[in-house]
Amino acid sequence: MKRATKRSAPLKDNASYLTRRSVLAGAAALPLLGTRSKMAQAATSLNAVWWGGPWIEAIKATTAKQNDVSVKWQLHSGGAAAVLPKIKSAWPVYQYDVVGSLTTVYPALVKEGWCEPLTFDEIPNMRDIPERLFVRGSDNQIINAPMTLTGKFWGYRKDTSPIQLENLDQLLSPRLRGQICWWSPTYGGNLHLLSLALHRGGNEHNLEPGWQFLKEIAKAGNIGRVANTESDFINSVTTGETSVSIANLSNWQAVARNHACEFLSRDAKPGLKTFIYSEGCVILKNSPNKAAAKRYLNFLLSHENDEDYCKGVGQAPANLKSKAGDIAKPVFFYTEEEEKFTYSANFEILSAGLDAMTKRFETEIAPLF
Amino acid sequence: MTRILREKSQRLLLLLPPLVVFSVLLILPLGNVVDQSFRVFEGGSIGAAADAHLTLLNYSELIRPTYLFYFIQTFRIGFVGSVLAVTLAFPIAYLIARMRSQFWRGIASGALIALISVSTLVRVYALLLAFGPVGYGNQLSAILGLGQNSAAYTEMVVLAGLVYFHTPISALVLIGTIQGLNSELIEAAQSLGASRWKSHLSITIPLCLPGISAAFLISFTVCVSAFVIPLILGKGKVLFVSNLIYNRFSEVANYPSGSAISVVLLSITLFFVVIVPWLFTRLTAASSG
Secondary structure (H helix, E strand, C coil), X not given: CCCCCCCCCCCCCHHHCCCHHHHHHHHHHHHHHHHHHHHHHHHCEEEEEECCCHHHHXXXXXXXXXXXXXXXXXXXXXXXXXXXXXXXXXXCCCCCCEXXXXXXXXXXXXXXXXXXXXXXXXXXXXXXXXXXXXXXXXXXXXXXXXXXXXXXXXXXXXXXXXXXXXXXXXXXXXXXXCCEEEECCCCHHHHHHHHHHHHCCCCCCCCHHXXXXXXXXXXXXXXXXXXXXXXHHHHHHHCCCCCXXXXXXXXXXXXXXXXXXXXXXXXXXXXXXXXXXXXXXXXXXXXXXXXXXXXXXXXXXXXHHHHHHHHHHCCEECCCCCCCCHHHHHHCCCHHHXXXXXXXXXXXXXXXXXXHXXXXXXXXXXXXX | CHHHHHHHHHHHHHHHHHHHHHHHHHHHHHHHHHHHHCECCCCCCCCCCCCCCECCHHHHHHHCHHHXXXXXXXXXXXXXXXXXXXXXXXXXXXXXXXXXXXXXXXXXXXXXXXXXHCCHHHHHHHHHHHCCCCCCHHHHHHHHCCCCCCHHHHHHHXXXXXXXXHHHHHHHHHHHHHHCCCXXXXXXXXHCCCCHHHHHHHHHHHHCHHHHHHHHHHHHHHHHCCCHHHHHHCCCCCCCHHHHHHHHHHHHCCHHHHHHHHHHHXXXXXXXXXXXXXXXXXXXXXXXX
């Protein structure tokens, strides 16, 4: 007896049917599909270094408003200068596209020649940034995208400070024993030493009056802590360990959240003037994503995004069309106020002398503690 | 002979992977550090230039009295901290080693390990708050007659931090030594009329000298290279050599100077690593002789 055989319907269109060949072809195509999408993502993915705390929260919130680029963040481990040895150790191998930086660190970046020149044609929103905030490389091309204006100024905690600071000579008062939070010379371009120098008739070229004044303060026993990081300052003043210091707006605001502070940002005396500087970012020359990075910077520098970012970090926006929040009032100066209350330090000189100043602090000041 | 050669070559083969790892991760970078220490540094740049000239300036700077002060301060506080840590660790280790119940011995050892495994930053900041104005810093400084922000009080807090960190480690090292000690020797001494104190001083301590030496050496070398403890608890006023090295490399980018300080610190530490066991060996020989 012949076995009955099943007859299948004739195939009309191979593409309509799932065959072993089509399954195998699809399986082979899947990795390629994954690779294509990864390649698409890699083309718009940037590696960036930024500060932690409110800075990273604010930049992430601002970045989330666009989908042209995705950013992988790495935090600065310490000050903005701490990333420089990392870049140097790998240069010219690619590590980062965008690096958050500030006025005190730009000179070192310029000296190394790592920064991609930025033009108004590529980043149109740069036209709304004041010229004085730009840093130029050795070829006179702009290398930074300024985003904020902030300032460093003297202040004190109203409830714990034994004095109401009105004049820097009061720093020698016996009532301030152990109450001053000083800073390491490596922090913030050593502007704190410059303030002492300015008070006694010196400047960036002649810091000697500042050194003498600092020795007197150290001998008086009035320095309670030498802060290395912003956390040191915030913890020290917040806990009441110290009560008088010179610090930037963000640091003071962190303390002022819990304790009433007096900000001396609008004092015309030479030593009490506010040091204005700017935070922003640079694109590194070895970035393979320069075009995307420049589009991203243009996005960040728009007046709405700059305004939102600065509200998050508590600083004044660099974009002239942006509005400064109330929180940035201490460092927001109209043109006529700038000359009276602010001082623009020469960071190139301060940066070049950082090594010598650090050694001098270690050998002449620290032993006095 | 062939068998001996084969065994030797097998041992060498087994050593080869760790030798390669240590060469790549330790010897070569150290060689780079030594090379950097003899290079000229130009202020404002990052590290020495590739074609920087050779110099002894980075080492000659360290001969100044103020830098000797930092080395003396580091080794002084490190030495005192290690001695205190081992002194506190010994009775803890003895108690744990002599526990009859294996269960409680395990719990106690586990507690020591748990202490060590807590994050370093968490422990250091806990001490900072405890010894600060929000803790009992005001009361303690008043009792001691020291200003809370004075260098003396700050040094005391740094010392407390070092002892706090190294006591559990020293105790763990000593437990093994004490467990190897024959307790019948103490019983024999006491049965012959020796008091508890005398029997421990004349039998337990001398026989535990190798363990004490090991515990002290481990604590001492880690103390002198401490970084986080002096950085946070030192308030920027009590600086260890490691803090100077950090400033050079991370803040100022003066790699040559940082390298020179590193080489000097390494050399002095290695000297102690050789001298301390030799001293304890002489002590052990003297006490048994």
